[in-house]
Amino acid sequence: MRAIVLKRFNTNDAKKAFVLEERPIPEPQAHEVCIHAEGFGLNFADVMARQGLYQDCPDLPTVIGYEVVGKIHKVGKDVKHLKEGQRVVALTRFGGYAEYAVTQAEAAAVIPEDMDMGIATALATQYITAYHCAEDSVRLHPGDHVLIQAAAGGVGTALVQYAKHKGCIVYGTAGSEKKLEYLREQGVDFPINYRTTDFYQYIKEKRGNVGLDVVFDCLGGSEMKKGVKLLATGGKIVFYGAASRSGAKWGLFSTLNLAAGFGVYSPIPFVQNSKGMVGVNMLRIADRRPDKIQYCLKNVIRLTQEGIFKPVVGGRFSYKELDKAHMFLQSRQSIGKVAVSWAD
Ligand SMILES: NC(=O)c1ccc[n+]([C@@H]2O[C@H](COP(=O)([O-])OP(=O)(O)OC[C@H]3O[C@@H](n4cnc5c(N)ncnc54)[C@H](OP(=O)(O)O)[C@@H]3O)[C@@H](O)[C@H]2O)c1
Structure with a gap:
């Protein structure tokens, strides 16, 4: 063969x-x-x-x-x-x-x-990852405000379709106007071109201090940290990838940089504000x-x-x-x- x-x-x-x-x-x-x-x-x-x-x-x-x-x-x-x-x-x-x-x-x-x-x-891989993240890691409710990073990609498209099916209000990031057009066709309520717009500031302006119910993050590093900061009381972040690490030139430096970007978290504010952070690795689940x-x-x-x-x-x-x-x-x-x- x-x-x-x-x-x-x-x-x-x-x-x-x-x-x-x-x-x-x-x-x-x-x-x-x-x-x-x-x-x-x-x-x-x-x-x-x-x-x-x-x-x-x-x-x-x-x-x-x-x-x-x-x-x-x-x-x-x-x-x-x-x-x-x-x-x-x-x-x-x-x-x-x-x-x-x-x-x-x-x-x-x-x-x-x-x-x-x-x-x-x-x-x-892509649809089952999305399904697992949106069904097993969190539960989506109608009216939830949900951020999906890299929303025009494979997993991103599946998450958008599922969140819209569940009646959520979706914020989706992507890196080109062509992808933003695609996100509009997919029903994304707030498509964000992260090359021209800071997604954190944009959502802060839209949501004030209320924040988001769910964040699906596949970028990692400081982007994930911003996602955590955007969580509402009762909100959850599902972390399932580190695409921002792709193409990095300096191995160890980039790894340390990515790790530093994530930040360090105490469980206390998570308990006080009923927030959650869930990691997903489908390979390990398959095993x-x-x-x-x-x-x-x-x-x-x-x-x-x-x-x-x-x-x-x-x-x-x-x-x-x-x-x-x-x-x-x-x-x-x-x-x-x-x-x-x-x-x-
Ligand atoms: N944990 C798991 O079990 C699991 C399973 C499947 C996938 N994943 C993760 O889910 C993410 C999406 O996977 P996918 O297969 O569906 O890929 P994809 O979203 O179709 O393609 C990757 C997208 O990531 C975005 N991106 C952001 N930063 C990037 C960078 N530095 N270099 C290249 N692309 C970057 C790009 O979109 P924009 O430029 O438009 O943002 C790109 O189109 C990946 O991080 C992947 O590792 C995890």
Whole structure:
């Protein structure tokens, strides 16, 4: 089978990082399935991994990739709820940039035959992350004022759609006028171009001292600290990424800078003001509670079939153009999902 191997870290030239290789088809363990993939999705964590900034990335050379869409090729002997030939979307714990990928059976869910491959890839990591953040980490109520950082991205789009479905008032940040237009189309009430407007001052002016009910932060550092300062009494911040670390030049300096930016928090004001801070790492959840991944996958598929989730595929690439797909996601121009196909 073909697999695209991450051979060396490279920040600004993905072409130098990946090599297409022939590898043996992997065998599923007792609780696993092996999927013959039509394609796979990119996630921002892939960009961070290629840049050498992703803590959980296995040692090189390795095949990264968090999700595949395709037909089940083989099931492990203890797998009961899936069978060969079914079309599935699956979360992979790396190994996704390959024509055949193995994963825990609970990390795969059946999808309709006619579901678009790109849309299906969006449902895996990005939509389940959003669903977990907005259903498990917090509970959204009608009328909640909610800030979503990087709102035009993959996870961001899913969070916007879910928050609007729940009747929330949404503030969404993005880095270009094209993305702001997209956010308006998605129903974001207050799109904020952070390149021209300080989101903290903007929300302060809108909300006075009342603040926000929920903040979804994937930027980290000082942006997250501003999010904490914007929380209303009873408000919660969900922290699930550190995109602001991407592309940083000086390794240790940047890491220390990011860490300093977060700030240090005492639990006392959190108790006094009923505030909360929740961290999310879907990989660790997949390791410890794969049933929660199955639960999220089934729900995002259902919500998509009901028309509540409408994944947007902002970039479609062939496996031969993986470098271009990576640089597109890194460029901050992508909207929604970036998907890669194995079709020749
Ligand atoms: N914890 C988890 O389990 C988990 C799971 C999935 C994703 N995530 C995190 O969620 C975030 C979104 O992931 P995604 O796959 O959906 O990606 P994405 O949002 O589609 O793409 C990343 C976006 O982040 C914004 N950004 C902000 N600072 C950036 C920087 N320094 N360099 C590049 N982009 C920057 C850019 O949008 P603007 O320029 O418009 O702001 C960019 O388009 C990432 O931080 C990712 O690591 C976490």
